[in-house]
Each structure stands twice: as C-alpha cells, then as structure tokens.
Amino acid sequence: MIQALRGMKDILPPENERFVHIVETASRIAGRYGYEYVETPLLEETALFKRSVGESSDIVGKEMYQFIDKGGHDVCLRPEGTAGVVRMFIQHKLDKKGGKHRFFYHGPMFRYERPQKGRLREFHQFGCESFGEESVYEDFTIIMMIKDIFDALGIGYKILVNSLGCPECMPGYRERLVAHLHDIQDGLCDDCQRRIETNPIRVLDCKVESCQALLQNAPMLSHHLCDSCESDFSTLVRLLESHGLPYELDPKLVRGLDYYTRTAFEFVSDAIGAQSAIAGGGRYNRLVEFLGGKPTPAVGFALGIERIMELVQMPPKEREGLYLGVMEPDALPALLELAHRKRQSEKVYVEYAKKSLKAHLKAADRLGVRYCGIVGDEEWRHRAIWVKDLETKEERRVGLDAL
Numbered sequence: 001m002i003q004a005l006r007g008m009k010d011i012l013p014p015e016n017e018r019f020v021h022i023v024e025t026a027s028r029i030a031g032r033y034g035y036e037y038v039e040t041p042l043l044e045e046t047a048l049f050k051r052s053v054g055e056s057s058d059i060v061g062k063e064m065y066q067f068i069d070k071g072g073h074d075v076c077l078r079p080e081g082t083a084g085v086v087r088m089f090i091q092h093k094l095d096k097k098g099g100k101h102r103f104f105y106h107g108p109m110f111r112y113e114r115p116q117k118g119r120l121r122e123f124h125q126f127g128c129e130s131f132g133e134e135s136v137y138e139d140f141t142i143i144m145m146i147k148d149i150f151d152a153l154g155i156g157y158k159i160l161v162n163s164l165g166c167p168e169c170m171p172g173y174r175e176r177l178v179a180h181l182h183d184i185q186d187g188l189c190d191d192c193q194r195r196i197e198t199n200p201i202r203v204l205d206c207k208v209e210s211c212q213a214l215l216q217n218a219p220m221l222s223h224h225l226c227d228s229c230e231s232d233f234s235t236l237v238r239l240l241e242s243h244g245l246p247y248e249l250d251p252k253l254v255r256g257l258d259y260y261t262r263t264a265f266e267f268v269s270d271a272i273g274a275q276s277a278i279a280g281g282g283r284y285n286r287l288v289e290f291l292g293g294k295p296t297p298a299v300g301f302a303l304g305i306e307r308i309m310e311l312v313q314m315p316p317k318e319r320e321g322l323y324l325g326v327m328e329p330d331a332l333p334a335l336l337e338l339a340h341r342k343r344q345s346e347k348v349y350v351e352y353a354k355k356s357l358k359a360h361l362k363a364a365d366r367l368g369v370r371y372c373g374i375v376g377d378e379e380w381r382h383r384a385i386w387v388k389d390l391e392t393k394e395e396r397r398v399g400l401d402a403l
C-alpha cells in the first residue's frame with residue numbers, strides 16, 4: 001500500500017475545519033491591516049534560498065528538497081515564503097515604484113527535517129510581508145496583528161523579542177563573539193565548532209545543554225547595538241509594555257534564517273510540546289537589495305498552521321443546511337430541481353436512494369443539517385414535501401414550489 005511520505009500529512013474532516021478557520025481568520029485580520037493576497041510558486045531556483053535564507057543556515061544546508069529539473073535547472077521546493085515574495089516584489093519592479101506594499105500568503109512549505117510532534121516535512125504557513133516602511137512602529141503593528149489573530153482564535157502565547165542589529169553594529173559584535181567562541185571552542189559540539197566560522201550567531205541558540213552552559217558569559221548583541229538600533233529596540237519594547245503584551249527579552253533569539261536585521265521575534269506556546277514556536281518573524285532591511293532590488297526596508301512574519309491547529313478551539317457547530325430524500329423514486333427529478341434552487345443560498349445534501357423515513361432522518365441527523373425534507377408517495381401526489389426542523393422538532397408539509 002502506498003502511503004504519504006514521512007513527515008507529510010493529509011488534512012481531512014473534521015480537522016480541515018480548523019485549518020480553514022485559521023486561514024480565514026488570519027486572512028480577514030491581515031486584510032484589515034491593509035495586506036493583500038498573493039501567490040508565488042512552490043518551486044523556485046535554489047539560488048534564491050541560498051542567497052536569502054543563507055547557505056550556512058540549517059534550512060538551506062541540510063533541509064532543502066532540492067533537485068535538477070528536466071531542463072537542467074537547480075530548483076527547490078520552497079522551505080519558507082519570504083524569499084519568493086521578495087523575488088516577486090523585485091521581478092515586478094515594485095521596488096522601483098516606491099511606496100508601501102503589504103502582502104499576505106498561505107500555503108505549503110517543505111523542509112527535510114527529522115519529523116517529530118509539531119515538526120513536519122511538509123507544513124503550511126500563513127505569512128505577511130510589508131515593504132517600504134522603515135519605522136519600528138510597523139514592527140510593532142505586525143506584532144499587534146499576530147496578537148489579533150491569536151486572540152480571535154482563542155490561543156494563548158508568549159512573545160520573545162530580540163534585536164539582531166544592523167551592518168553598523170553587527171560586524172563589531174560578531175568579532176567579539178567569535179573571539180569568545182574561540183576561547184570556549186573545545187567544549188562546544190561539532191555543529192557549533194563549525195558554526196564559529198560559518199555562522200557564529202547561530203551558536204547562541206544551540207539546543208545542546210553543554211554548549212548553553214559554556215555560553216553563559218558570551219557577549220550579547222543587545223548590549224552592543226548602535227544608537228539607532230538601540231533606539232528602535234527600546235521604542236518597540238516600550239510599545240509592547242504599554243500595550244500589556246506578554247513579552248520577554250531573549251538575547252539568544254537569533255532565528256533560523258540569515259536575512260534578519262534589527263527586530264526578531266517569536267510567538268511561543270507552552271501547550272504543544274518541544275516545537276513551541278507558533279509564529280516567527282522580524283525585519284529584513286537588506287534582503288531586497290541583496291537579491292538585486294532597490295534597497296527597501298521590510299518586515300514580516302509567518303505562523304505555522306499545523307501547530308496552531310493543535311491549539312485552536314472551534315466554536316460549537318450549529319446545525320446547518322438541508323437534507324432531501326425520497327420514499328417515492330418518481331419524485332427524484334423534482335427533488336433535484338428543488339435542490340438546485342435551494343443551493344443558491346444554502347447547503348443541500350440529496351440522497352438518491354429510496355429509504356424509509358427513519359433511515360432518512362438518521363442520515364440527516366448524522367450530517368448535522370437543520371432541516372430534513374422527504375417526499376413520500378402521499379406528498380408526491382400533492383407535489384409537496386414533508387419537512388422536519390431537527391432543532392425545534394417542528395414538522396410541516398409544504399408545496400415543493402413553496403419550500
């Protein structure tokens with residue numbers, strides 16, 4: 001029997017309702033914040049992700065679904081959404097146009113990770129990207145938008161925030177950090193030893209306990225920010241504070257993607273196990289330029305739909321729609337016509353097989369409809385239909401044309 005690939009999941013009823021509820025809620029709220037829906041391809045040139053997410057990141061270094069297509073192009077299933085949206089932004093010359101552009105998207109992402117609870121190889125994100133707004137108020141506004149989405153979904157969270165600096169303060173800090181890492185090098189895990197050269201900042205969020213113990217006295221970027229980064233970061237923190245948001249400063253939050261500058265944040269939940277990040281994002285002021293566009297400040301985030309599905313409580317389902325069935329098969333064509341008319345405004349199920357009244361009622365109840373309409377021979381003689389409201393239990397016979 002052929003099964004879905006490891007780390008890839010089918011989403012079917014009733015879980016699909018939670019999936020749709022998350023996407024619809026997030027889309028509605030993003031719309032209120034001025035974001036517009038975009039689609040970008042699932043497959044992109046590998047170089048796009050190498051240049052944006054970063055060659056030394058785990059995502060690009062270890063986790064890409066990468067292959068050579070029939071035309072000999074090196075391509076890759078997208079591991080995240082930002083790179084494709086930035087490519088789109090540049091390709092359609094929106095960078096040259098100037099002004100502000102805000103986009104949202106949702107869809108599958110692919111990372112060849114080791115599957116575990118909350119960690120899939122194909123997962124779905126909902127994300128937003130805002131281009132052209134330099135102000136840290138935009139970073140704050142994005143965080144408020146995520147808050148609105150999670151509040152609407154009834155999900156609790158904590159926000160971790162950090163600043164990853166800019167080209168002015170980052171290089172100096174990097175040198176300090178590398179010097180410190182060389183001092184403690186022998187005690188670090190193999191991955192971290194390699195990262196000292198390739199991506200020293202990522203050593204900070206290594207999950208190995210012995211590495212974390214050694215990093216206690218490591219210099220933290222938040223203490224070495226330039227004036228401008230420092231000023232933006234303290235503005236952001238002040239805003240989070242004054243709006244009563246549940247945040248924590250996390251100087252070791254470096255994120256798994258290399259494109260961030262300044263604000264970096266993650267929303268975490270303590271109710272879903274080890275893979276606790278339910279959304280993450282930040283500012284990436286250099287990425288548009290880095291991919292060949294006109295320098296454009298940008299900030300965005302993405303949330304993990306499957307992780308949020310674990311947390312979301314669906315409102316109790318109300319009975320909805322109409323079930324139609326016959327005890328007199330001659331009535332079926334008229335019933336189909338009625339079904340088509342009713343479908344212009346509501347959900348309708350039709351059972352084509354002749355069944356007893358009891359069997360029809362049972363089937364209607366199982367489908368969760370509000371009304372059950374049956375045409376028996378007596379009704380058919382009068383071109384009528386017997387209808388029962390499954391909620392109030394009220395019953396009535398009405399003309400087929402009058403229903």
Ligand code: HAM
Binds near residue numbers: 128
């Ligand atoms: P990310 O933190 O890599 O950021 O992913 C965002 C969210 O996707 C995570 O918080 C998590 O909920 C979910 N996620 C990531 N990997 C998996 C997985 N293997 N299985 C299930 N869920 C997963 C980004 O992707 C950035 N593009 C976010 C961004 C947008 N930054 C700026 N703009």
